[in-house]
Every structure is written in C-alpha cells, then in structure tokens.
Amino acid sequence: MNEVRVRIAPSPSGNLHIGTARTALFNYLFAKKNNGKFILRIEDTDAERTSQEYVDNIFDSLKALGLNWDEGPDVGGDYGPYTQSERFDIYPKYVQKLLDSGFAYECFCTPEELEAEKEEATKNKQAYVYSKKCENLTEEEKAKFRAEGRKPAIRFNVSKAQKAFHDSSILEFDDLVKGKLHVDTNLIGDFVIMKSNGAPTYNYAVVIDDALMKISHVIRGEDHISNTYKQILIFEALGFEVPKFGHLGMILAPDRSKLSKRHGATAVSDFVEQGYLTDALLNFVALLGWAPSDGQEIKTVDEIAQDFRINEISSSNSIFEYDKLKWMNSHYIKMLPIEELKEKLKKYLTKYDLSSMTDAKYTRMIEITYEPLTLLSDITDAVTYFFGGDDVELDEKAKENIETELSQDVLRTFVEQAETWEWTEENLHEKLEKFRGDFKEQKGYKPKFTMWAIRAAITGRLCGADMTAILAILGKEHSLNRAKKCILSNVK
RNA sequence: AGCGGUAUCGUCUAGUGGUUAGGACGGGAGAUUCUCAUUCUCCAAACAGGGGUUCAAUUCCCCUUACCGCCGCCA
Incomplete structure (x- = not known):
C-alpha cells in the first residue's frame, strides 16, 4: 500500500x-x-x-x-x-512533453479575439468553450504570428486526452466525500496551461506539483470540483498516477x-x-x-x-455560527490550567500596572474573574476595578444604587464596622456573611441589596466577581476609602 | 443560460424501509449563588414540495423548488 x-x-x-x-x-x-x-x-x-x-x-x-x-x-x-x-524551471519540461505528445498546442489568440468568442457565446446563450482555432496551425502560420511579435500561450487539448484515455466523453471520478462525480468533457474548453509570459497556470502547476510530490489524496474545497476534471486529464496525459480526490462543502x-x-x-x-x-x-x-x-x-x-x-x-x-464558536471558546477558557491562563491573559492586561500586584493576588484575581469570559480579551474590562487605588468610576446603575437610602445605610455601617476587620479573605467571607445576615434580620434588607451597595461603591458596578475576594485583593485601605467616597452627606 | 453539487429543529449535526426522529449551540422557564456569569433541571423547535417503488418512506428513484459552486493567459 x-x-x-x-x-x-x-x-x-x-x-x-x-x-x-x-x-x-x-x-x-x-x-x-x-x-x-x-x-x-x-x-x-x-x-x-x-x-x-x-x-x-x-x-x-x-x-x-x-x-x-x-x-x-x-x-x-x-x-x-x-x-x-x-519551481518555475520544472514546469516547462512537462509542457514540452505535452507538446511533443500532441496533448497541448500553442495558441496565438489575442485577448481581443478570445473576448469576441466569449461575447458570441453569451449572445447565443451558450456556454463558452474555446474554439480550438489554433489547434492545427501550420508552422508557417505560427512563424507569421511570431514575426508579428505574438507570444503563444499553451493550451491543453481536452478532446484528445479524453479520447486517448476514456471511452466516453463523460469523465467520472469517485470523490472521497461526495461519491461519484462526472462531467461531459465536451463542455470543457481547451484551457491554458502555460501563459504567454511563460508562467504556469494553477490547474497545470498543481498537477505537476502534486504528481512530483507524490500526493496520494487531494482534499480541498468543493469550489475545485470543476478543476478536478481538467487536472485528471493532465495527470493521465503525462502518465502520472491520478490521486484520489475529496471535496469539502464550503x-x-x-x-x-x-x-x-x-x-x-x-x-x-x-x-x-x-x-x-x-x-x-x-x-x-x-x-x-x-x-x-x-x-x-x-x-x-x-x-x-x-x-x-x-x-x-x-x-x-x-x-459559520459565531455563537457556537463563542460558547466553545468560553468552554476552552474554563478548561485551561490557571498557570497557562495567567500567561495568556497578560497580553490583554497591558494597560494595567501588574507589577503593583503580588503574584498571589494576580492569581487570585484571575481565578475569580475568568469564568464568565467568552473571549480572552474580555478580561480587560472584567478586572478594571482592581486598579485605580482609591478611585473607581461608577457606572449609571451603580450611581443610582448608591443614592438609595438603603445603600447609604449599608455603606455607613460597613465603613464603621469594617474598620476593625482583619483583612483576609477567609475572615472577610465570614464577616460579610454575618454583615448581610444582620441587615436581613434587623432591617429586612435582602442580602442581594446589602451586597449591591458594597459592590457598587467598591467596583462601580452591580455585577462582577466574588465580593469577598475583591475586597481582599483590593486591600483594606482602598476598599474603605472607596466606600467612604460613596457616603453622601445629604440624601433624603 | 449551461454544467455540477446539496437539502433533518434558527444553526452544526445523529439516525433509520416500521423510532416518542437523538445530541450540541442559540431561545424560553425554573433551581442554586451577594450580583452577573457558571452549574443543574425542564420546555419549545426539523425530515423543502410533488410524484412514484413498497404492506410501510424522513430513509430508495424521478421531477420541482431553493441554495451553493464553476464556467479566467486568478489561485
């Protein structure tokens, strides 16, 4: 095999x-x-x-x-x-073989002549097929064209190859993905394999390269199906083994x-x-x-x-459904080991001063923010409130939230009590839980609202990562200062 | 115009001559959580149309329709 x-x-x-x-x-x-x-x-x-x-x-x-x-x-x-x-020196050699064996011929038609043929075809609502005008030019005629300064292109003689290798004009091949495919070779005009400037055309170069590189299977887009017939004929005319073809949908x-x-x-x-x-x-x-x-x-x-x-x-x-790609991307982000994630994300964090953060804090910040990411680049926005020291910009919803009496109440109490808290994540977790529990019990504030007030003041937003961890990473000083700044003197 | 190809939920697809036509994304509802997201549960959603063949067709055949591709001295 x-x-x-x-x-x-x-x-x-x-x-x-x-x-x-x-x-x-x-x-x-x-x-x-x-x-x-x-x-x-x-x-x-x-x-x-x-x-x-x-x-x-x-x-x-x-x-x-x-x-x-x-x-x-x-x-x-x-x-x-x-x-x-x-590989340009390789191509002429095989063109010569084709010329010698009569599977190709020189064509002196000008672009204007070709254009006229095409127009004629469209006028008659016919598919355009090259007229083969130059198939049997005599040496005298060729010499005359040359004397005029015309450089020939080389065309492949489709009908000749077809007759030499196939009984019928219907050329068929077994596609790896589509099954049997066929075309009537009479509909394929004699196509150019070597341009008048000496450069090979795609359909020709591909065959030479695939043959010489011993390509066994050609798997490509289905936009190449119609090229395949031409290529098969060239493979055969040159005595090369024809590879198997498989064409993918677009x-x-x-x-x-x-x-x-x-x-x-x-x-x-x-x-x-x-x-x-x-x-x-x-x-x-x-x-x-x-x-x-x-x-x-x-x-x-x-x-x-x-x-x-x-x-x-x-x-x-x-x-191509971008939604599914996005879902898949977020899935892959979640599966990424944290160390790798930390590295990959740095590219999107250049606007922040990461050097001001210990590796432990950076790690923790990524740990609590990576989950909702759809794109790695989403991290840029997701961590903005970890930076800026005592200042954070409040978005509309956060502003609105801050201005409620409930939030002011929460913030005043928070600033007062938190002053004495030991600022570790475990302790904060415990304290905050009790904090919102107390409000629930004493004033009937839903935990959600209590936390919203703190979140709005500290992060400037109503949604984000785990609040306890955010406070721990931000540090006591910045956290409390941000909270203090949101305590308003005159609220009804 | 011609030639070639393709046709199952909105999308990617599984599947079979007899199935409650399955999964995933997206959508909807709910649970969990301090929020958002995550996670979990549930729901809606398809065999393009018409002829055959057959006891039986989403499945096999033909036609129609729609869509895609190709018709270059581009690749």
Whole structure:
C-alpha cells in the first residue's frame, strides 16, 4: 500500500483564512489517521498578489493551530522545493512533453479575439468553450504570428486526452466525500496551461506539483470540483498516477453569503487577536461537516483524528455560527490550567500596572474573574476595578444604587464596622456573611441589596466577581476609602 | 443560460424501509449563588414540495423548488 501523502496549498494573497484552516485540519486529520504525511506548499505563481507577509502569516497561523507539517518550505523534504515560485524551471519540461505528445498546442489568440468568442457565446446563450482555432496551425502560420511579435500561450487539448484515455466523453471520478462525480468533457474548453509570459497556470502547476510530490489524496474545497476534471486529464496525459480526490462543502456566513470581514473575523490571526483560543477554533471548525461518533463534541485533535473518517464528512455547505464558536471558546477558557491562563491573559492586561500586584493576588484575581469570559480579551474590562487605588468610576446603575437610602445605610455601617476587620479573605467571607445576615434580620434588607451597595461603591458596578475576594485583593485601605467616597452627606 | 453539487429543529449535526426522529449551540422557564456569569433541571423547535417503488418512506428513484459552486493567459 502506498504511503498517504496529503497537502495544504494556500496562496499567499491574504492571511490564513479560517476556511483554509479547516481544509488544512481535515488534511492533517486524514494524514494522522492513516499514518501519512502532511505537506505544506505555497502557491505563489501570481507574483502580483503575493507577499512575504502573508507567507509568514500562513506559517504562524498553522503553527499556532498545531497543524504541523512534515514537509514544507521551511522544513524541506525529499520532494522540494515547496514554494511554487522556486519551481518555475520544472514546469516547462512537462509542457514540452505535452507538446511533443500532441496533448497541448500553442495558441496565438489575442485577448481581443478570445473576448469576441466569449461575447458570441453569451449572445447565443451558450456556454463558452474555446474554439480550438489554433489547434492545427501550420508552422508557417505560427512563424507569421511570431514575426508579428505574438507570444503563444499553451493550451491543453481536452478532446484528445479524453479520447486517448476514456471511452466516453463523460469523465467520472469517485470523490472521497461526495461519491461519484462526472462531467461531459465536451463542455470543457481547451484551457491554458502555460501563459504567454511563460508562467504556469494553477490547474497545470498543481498537477505537476502534486504528481512530483507524490500526493496520494487531494482534499480541498468543493469550489475545485470543476478543476478536478481538467487536472485528471493532465495527470493521465503525462502518465502520472491520478490521486484520489475529496471535496469539502464550503463555509458560509450566517447570511449564507461568502464569509467576509464584515461578518467578523475571517483570518485565523484575527480570531486569535480577538481572544479566541486556537484549540477552540480548531475544535469548532472540525464540527463543520464532521460529527463525533460518541456525540461528545469537545475533543482534542488527536481524539478527532482517531474518530475521523473522510467518507463520513457531510458534503453540504455549513454556516459559520459565531455563537457556537463563542460558547466553545468560553468552554476552552474554563478548561485551561490557571498557570497557562495567567500567561495568556497578560497580553490583554497591558494597560494595567501588574507589577503593583503580588503574584498571589494576580492569581487570585484571575481565578475569580475568568469564568464568565467568552473571549480572552474580555478580561480587560472584567478586572478594571482592581486598579485605580482609591478611585473607581461608577457606572449609571451603580450611581443610582448608591443614592438609595438603603445603600447609604449599608455603606455607613460597613465603613464603621469594617474598620476593625482583619483583612483576609477567609475572615472577610465570614464577616460579610454575618454583615448581610444582620441587615436581613434587623432591617429586612435582602442580602442581594446589602451586597449591591458594597459592590457598587467598591467596583462601580452591580455585577462582577466574588465580593469577598475583591475586597481582599483590593486591600483594606482602598476598599474603605472607596466606600467612604460613596457616603453622601445629604440624601433624603 | 449551461454544467455540477446539496437539502433533518434558527444553526452544526445523529439516525433509520416500521423510532416518542437523538445530541450540541442559540431561545424560553425554573433551581442554586451577594450580583452577573457558571452549574443543574425542564420546555419549545426539523425530515423543502410533488410524484412514484413498497404492506410501510424522513430513509430508495424521478421531477420541482431553493441554495451553493464553476464556467479566467486568478489561485
């Protein structure tokens, strides 16, 4: 049995898209499950849209996701180079083979001529298929075009390849996820494999690379289905073994359009920047099309790989539901070991002076605030009242609350009694419990209201983390000063 | 227009020729908690439509509809 070799072949014309990440994941899973190799290839044949910045982003994102490749531009391998622009000397050789065997021919048509053909087709409501005008040019005619300064593009002769390798004009292949797929090759025009400037086209370069890199399974988005037929024909014309193909449904935005920035983040690096955990991202994206056999959706990549069967992937499109991703992210945040969480969160706490806080206090602060986080970045707002010393900004609801007579009563009593309290969390816990118990008993204040007064004065908000711990972390002085500042002299 | 693909709660999906069609997110109700959140319990929510085949179809076949993709000297 041949070795399983799969690849992800992103084009560096943008940051690594979440859809590409999903395709990469499925390739990775397939490789893992089958003890195969996962290969990264950079498809940068279109120099104008390509940049090193994007190449770096693709590397970094894939690494962050833990989708490590066995062969690639940086790590090398036996079938390099793994960057298309470094393979430009390879492509002409096989074009020549195709030319020699008659599966390709030179085309001297100008863009204007081609445009005219297309217009004609649309006018007649026909699908456009190249006319094959240049298929049988004589040497004299070619020489004449050359004399005019025209540079030929090379076209692949579809009908010739079809007749050479297939009985019928219907070309069929067995897709790993979609089952049997077919098309009438008469509908495929002779397409360009080498541009007049000498650069290979995508459909051609992909075949050469996949063949030379011994790719056994091509797993990609279903937008490539129609390319597959062309590619199969090239594989055959060159005498290469045709790999197996598997096409995944697309990821759509909630409004069923293409996922774009206006829906939120689309690049993996954007998600990370916003405070998503890569593990959550990966787990979520795996669930788009794949379902665990035991119904347990939270899974590590290794667990998913064990349970992964490419033919069981749903072949329909799926919608990217940010709500579920958020839920998953908060779930992953809760599962993170506290030490790791402390480190990851620091990135979002740069506006605060953490050096003024002991590690024990910092740890405790994170312990009591991390639970409600949806995004790591939510921590920024969640801890603001731990800083600022004697001052804290009150929001509208807190202000309103402070101004009630009940709250004033609570605060006056609090300041008076707390002055003598020993300021440790255990003791505060005990004292506060008794404190609100007393108010309940003596004045009928619900514990909730008693605590609201203190919370409003100390944190400036009506909701937040455990009040006892907040007081302990803030310290006696700051706590009492904040409370004192909220005691108003004239309240009716 | 043509060609190809897809169709189970709002969303991601499980599932079967005979099931109370299952789970998750989201939504609703309740319990717990000093608040918010968490957690827990419960509830509502789906087989696109029409024809066949069959004793029986959500499941198999056909048509319609809807949606997606492709029709580049882009990748």
